[in-house]
Amino acid sequence: MTSIIGLIPRLESLARGEQNVPQFTGTIYYVDAAHADDSGDGLSPSTAKKTIGAAIALLSAGDAVTVKTGTYAEAVDLNVNACELWFEHGVILALGAGTGLTLSAHYCKVQCPNGSLRVNPVAGGTGVLMSGNWGYVHDVRVASNSSGAIGFDITDEWPRAGRDRLGAEPLRREGDADPDSWRRI
Secondary structure, eight states, X not given: XXXXXXXXXXXXXXXXXXXXXXXOOSOEEEEOTTSSOSOSXXXXXXXXXSSHHHHHTTOOTTOEEXXXXXXXXXXXXXXXXXXXXXXXXXXXXXXXXSEEXXXXXXXXXXXXXXXXXXXXXXXXXXXXXXXXXXXXXXXXXXXXXXXXXXXXXXXXXXXXXXXXXXXXXXXXXXXXXXXXXXXXX
């Protein structure tokens, strides 16, 4: 409950004609691994979807998905342009096969404020694949200790297919114990 004292600065600001300009105007969908299924509408924490994929299926450009702490055994593909994924601290993407997190759409943002998203790829899998243009990934950690696992695979198509923005071959993180072992593919 907000106290009257806490509202005084806001009321004074409104009296001076100052207005709050929202920085995010899209629809926010919620995901919680503790829910029984995906039957909720995803529009509030109490009606959250169980899977990230079910929430992404509802997105339109400019929307976002906020994912509650938990372990999600699913491959996630952010495939809608200009959308965001917001992960709470402690979210783990634990896969049985394939790529953990894919940004295949353009102008997308993935972040985990005040913590980090952990992606656990399997042997031969990829943690994060960025194939869309102008993707933004922040506070994402990939545990690529599995044999042949790739941490981050950046293959966006700008300025030409299979190359990064500087025109160089994409970087891939090799799946060995040395965290500084980057190589051009």
